[in-house]
Amino acid sequence: MTAIVSLRNVKKSYLRGKQTVEVLHGVDLEIQASEFLGLMGPSGSGKTTMLNLIAGLDQPTSGEVVVSDKRIDKLSRGALADWRARHIGFIFQFYNLLPVLTAEANVEVPLLLTNLSRAQRRERVQTVLQLVGLADRAKHKPNELSGGQQQRVAIARAIVADPTLLVCDEPTGDLDRQSAEEIMNLLQALNRTQGKTIVMVTHDPRAAEYASRELHLDKGQLAHDARRVA
Amino acid sequence: MKYFSLVWAGLWRKRTRTVFTMLSIVVAFLLFGLLQGINQGFNTVTSNLDVDRLYVSAKTNMTDGLPIAHLNRIKSVPGVRAVSLWTYFGGFYQKAQDPLPAFATDAQQLFSVYKDIKIKPEYLEAMRKTRTGVLLSEQLAKQRGWKVGDHIPVGTSIWTKKDGSSTWDFDIVGTFDVSKYGAGFPAFYLNYDYFNEASAFGQGVVHYYIVGIDDPHQAMRISQQIDALFANSTYETQTQTESALAVMQLKQLGDINFIANAIVGAVLFTLLFLTANTMMQSVRERTAELAVLKTLGFADGKVLLLVLTEALLLCLFAGMVGLALSSLVFETPALRQIFGDDFSMPLVVIVMGAGMALLLALVSGLPPAWRARQLNIVDALAGR
Ligand SMILES: Nc1ncnc2c1ncn2[C@@H]1O[C@H](COP(=O)(O)OP(=O)(O)OP(=O)(O)O)[C@@H](O)[C@H]1O
Numbered sequence: 001m002t003a004i005v006s007l008r009n010v011k012k013s014y015l016r017g018k019q020t021v022e023v024l025h026g027v028d029l030e031i032q033a034s035e036f037l038g039l040m041g042p043s044g045s046g047k048t049t050m051l052n053l054i055a056g057l058d059q060p061t062s063g064e065v066v067v068s069d070k071r072i073d074k075l076s077r078g079a080l081a082d083w084r085a086r087h088i089g090f091i092f093q094f095y096n097l098l099p100v101l102t103a104e105a106n107v108e109v110p111l112l113l114t115n116l117s118r119a120q121r122r123e124r125v126q127t128v129l130q131l132v133g134l135a136d137r138a139k140h141k142p143n144e145l146s147g148g149q150q151q152r153v154a155i156a157r158a159i160v161a162d163p164t165l166l167v168c169d170e171p172t173g174d175l176d177r178q179s180a181e182e183i184m185n186l187l188q189a190l191n192r193t194q195g196k197t198i199v200m201v202t203h204d205p206r207a208a209e210y211a212s213r214e215l216h217l218d219k220g221q222l223a224h225d226a227r228r229v230a
Numbered sequence: 231m232k233y234f235s236l237v238w239a240g241l242w243r244k245r246t247r248t249v250f251t252m253l254s255i256v257v258a259f260l261l262f263g264l265l266q267g268i269n270q271g272f273n274t275v276t277s278n279l280d281v282d283r284l285y286v287s288a289k290t291n292m293t294d295g296l297p298i299a300h301l302n303r304i305k306s307v308p309g310v311r312a313v314s315l316w317t318y319f320g321g322f323y324q325k326a327q328d329p330l331p332a333f334a335t336d337a338q339q340l341f342s343v344y345k346d347i348k349i350k351p352e353y354l355e356a357m358r359k360t361r362t363g364v365l366l367s368e369q370l371a372k373q374r375g376w377k378v379g380d381h382i383p384v385g386t387s388i389w390t391k392k393d394g395s396s397t398w399d400f401d402i403v404g405t406f407d408v409s410k411y412g413a414g415f416p417a418f419y420l421n422y423d424y425f426n427e428a429s430a431f432g433q434g435v436v437h438y439y440i441v442g443i444d445d446p447h448q449a450m451r452i453s454q455q456i457d458a459l460f461a462n463s464t465y466e467t468q469t470q471t472e473s474a475l476a477v478m479q480l481k482q483l484g485d486i487n488f489i490a491n492a493i494v495g496a497v498l499f500t501l502l503f504l505t506a507n508t509m510m511q512s513v514r515e516r517t518a519e520l521a522v523l524k525t526l527g528f529a530d531g532k533v534l535l536l537v538l539t540e541a542l543l544l545c546l547f548a549g550m551v552g553l554a555l556s557s558l559v560f561e562t563p564a565l566r567q568i569f570g571d572d573f574s575m576p577l578v579v580i581v582m583g584a585g586m587a588l589l590l591a592l593v594s595g596l597p598p599a600w601r602a603r604q605l606n607i608v609d610a611l612a613g614r
């Protein structure tokens with residue numbers, strides 16, 4: 001197995017007023033291709049911060065972030081945007097769909113940045129909507145869908161451009177138990193059948209069960225290895 | 231183009247707000263089109279009245295009149311091409327409440343001075359042959375339902391005839407097309423010679439000599455020379471160019487230019503705040519959405535363009551609707567009557583309007599677009 005993500009001595013600090021606060025204190029981490037990593041930890045421990053660094057949304061104060069053999073910690077804002085479009089699929093706690101667009105238009109958004117033709121984009125959108133079981137809701141606006149359905153649209157949007165890595169920040173945080181299970185089954189299926197590498201932050205131990213590996217972050221430090229599932 | 235759906239959806243995010251903003255822009259540009267169009271209309275009318283014509287009237291007051299003897303002396307001034315005359319006849323049709331502004335003139339000369347009046351040569355010839363003949367504008371003929379060959383009695387409260395009657399019998403011998411000169415142009419002419427013979431008094435009175443000159447650049451010199459001819463005589467003259475005359479007559483409308491620009495300026499200024507506010511609010515409301523777009527890989531510049539395009543779409547579309555509406559207004563009879571049938575919304579106003587809409591879009595769209603560009607993803611996603 002090859003590491004698809006490597007963090008080497010990654011530190012991240014924020015300026016709060018005049019004070020510099022270090023949130024991550026030198027994190028080392030390797031994530032293998034086709035892994036499903038669950039990242040847990042108390043609120044404020046730095047989970048979102050770490051996820052943002054892996055996903056190229058933010059840059060570390062020091063240390064190296066390598067994804068798919070590419071150092072991304074030194075890329076410019078513009079280059080990072082391009083890179084994200086090609087490599088990362090995002091799933092958020094509150095779905096973050098565009099409320100004015102239909103489900104299919106939402107799913108199409110990442111494809112607008114590719115040079116696929118209109119017909120090709122249509123086809124891909126239909127395929128992934130089918131995959132998440134929402135082909136019949138293609139024309140619905142987000143506010144006409146349940147939370148679970150919205151999250152499935154978000155998952156469709158995350159995978160439509162076939163990214164290297166899926167990052168999920170509390171994907172079930174806003175869902176009831178049954179919807180949460182559906183979402184987790186879907187993510188697990190994506191991981192198992194399509195070999196998608198997934199990094200998921202969660203507070204929910206039930207959700208964490210679906211991961212193939214669980215890590216705990218506490219006060220900006222990784223408490224290595226709780227469990228490994230085959 | 232593939233981003234159009236994104237821009238479009240963003241624009242209609244708050245339907246009512248967008249509709250109201252659009253309506254304001256439409257109304258503002260309607261106003262802009264109307265005022266600037268009218269402005270241009272007056273300019274066109276006054277510049278069609280070109281400076282190769284001069285008007286000579288009594289220095290004291292136009293109504294005092296000048297003797298016909300001035301005619302040959304004016305003709306003798308170098309650079310003068312042709313001289314015609316107008317004597318105000320007044321007149322009414324059947325009852326005094328139905329005025330029919332008529333002028334006695336030398337038709338041959340008149341139509342040679344006003345080169346842009348269209349008349350068939352045979353009508354002009356008929357006028358020469360028929361002492362009681364009259365020529366009238368097609369517009370007037372249409373309005374009154376008169377045609378060539380009709381015989382019309384015209385009453386007058388000024389010019390009784392030698393036979394004591396105050397009704398003059400005229401024969402319509404021709405019509406002419408005067409649309410080039412706008413609706414205010416005198417539309418009814420009788421023969422000066424006949425008038426002079428038949429009138430009980432006032433022989434030899436001329437209210438205006440209309441002087442055609444060869445070279446507009448000589449207008450000043452010729453004016454001065456004409457006035458000098460009669461200086462210190464009983465009948466001193468005042469010679470003006472036609473534009474000067476028209477401008478003077480339009481003065482009662484006030485400084486149209488200034489008023490139009492002031493109103494349009496004020497309206498656009500207000501509009502700027504309105505549109506800028508709409509755009510800014512709309513960008514504020516979707517901080518999270520814009521952050522999501524950036525997360526998905528939309529570069530900062532692209533997000534800026536998306537927002538700016540929204541402003542452009544809003545302003546250009548609504549602006550064009552407003553300008554189109556104002557162009558339609560210029561096709562209505564009310565305005566045709568003022569500016570003549572040939573006149574429609576000048577292209578320059580449309581171009582100016584489009585420029586304004588563009589400027590409006592840029593000025594009101596750039597600040598929110600810049601804000602969107604600068605948006606920090608991590609902070610925006612966390613709601614900070
Ligand atoms: N942009 C920022 N500026 C200042 N402080 C920040 C910033 N981003 C994060 N922090 C701080 O860093 C710490 C870690 O934040 P982070 O969002 O990574 O925590 P988390 O583990 O995701 O917590 P939660 O489970 O509540 O989502 C918090 O104390 C937070 O206040």
Ligand SMILES: [Mg+2]
Pocket residue numbers: 047048049169
């Ligand atoms: Mg978090």
